[in-house]
Amino acid sequence: MLPATTGEWPRVQNGPFMFRNTSWYIRRMSANPRLPALSGIFRLCFVSGALGGAIGLVLGTLASHLPDTAFAVPNGRTVLHTGVEILMWHAIALCGLTLGAPLLGQRLARLACIIMVLGTVLFCTPVTLYALFDLKIGTLSVARLAPYGGTLLMISWLLVAASGLRKASSETL
Numbered sequence: 111m112l113p114a115t116t117g118e119w120p121r122v123q124n125g126p127f128m129f130r131n132t133s134w135y136i137r138r139m140s141a142n143p144r145l146p147a148l149s150g151i152f153r154l155c156f157v158s159g160a161l162g163g164a165i166g167l168v169l170g171t172l173a174s175h176l177p178d179t180a181f182a183v184p185n186g187r188t189v190l191h192t193g194v195e196i197l198m199w200h201a202i203a204l205c206g207l208t209l210g211a212p213l214l215g216q217r218l219a220r221l222a223c224i225i226m227v228l229g230t231v232l233f234c235t236p237v238t239l240y241a242l243f244d245l246k247i248g249t250l251s252v253a254r255l256a257p258y259g260g261t262l263l264m265i266s267w268l269l270v271a272a273s274g275l276r277k278a279s280s281e282t283l
Contacts, residue, residue, distance in 0.1 A: 152208040155223035159204030162230060166197040169238060182244035193237035200230045200263065207270060215276025222269035225262050233259025 148156060173190040181187055204226055211219045233256050239245040240253035 148208060148211075151220050152211050152223060155204050155227055156208040158227045159201045159208070162197055162201035162204065162234075166194050166201055169197070170194040172242075181241055183241060186241040189237060190241035193234045193241065196237075196263075197230060197234040200226060204230075214270075214273040216273075218269050218273035218276055222266045222273055225269065226266035229259045229262030229264075229266055231259070232256075232262060235259075 169190065173187055173194055176187075178187065181190070183189065204223065207219065207223055207226070211223070236252040236255040236259070240251060240256075245252045
């Protein structure tokens with residue numbers, strides 16, 4: 111090891127490589143580098159996605175194991191399976207989007223997450239209530255709300271695409 115007065119860095123032996131600061135190397139080259147923590151909205155959307163996955167699993171189990179007489183509409187099992195499929199795919203997408211958000215344009219990614227949560231709830235809830243209970247508000251079926259949720263989901267995917275085109279801020283990388 112050279113003395114510090116010569117201008118050379120003191121070196122630390124770490125396997126076959128020599129580095130001044132081995133903790134920097136470990137953080138930088140690790141398979142699990144330390145990522146920035148999720149902010150409030152992203153954390154809420156991640157939890158919403160995880161809960162959506164759990165609820166989707168329960169609803170999928172019901173759709174598979176309930177007798178046909180348990181459904182309020184004749185094609186209730188198929189309708190419920192459709193709602194569960196949309197719920198599960200968007201639950202996975204929410205978790206992935208929130209984890210990948212530091213690499214995207216922050217404002218658009220945040221807006222996409224919020225709209226995806228709202229769209230998933232507004233699509234899957236009426237579909238589930240229609241399949242299991244044929245719930246009506248006055249004379250209108252709650253299933254009439256599902257297209258609004260579907261529209262929000264389409265908008266959220268367009269926002270995800272737009273956030274991928276935006277440059278992420280340098281402080282997040």
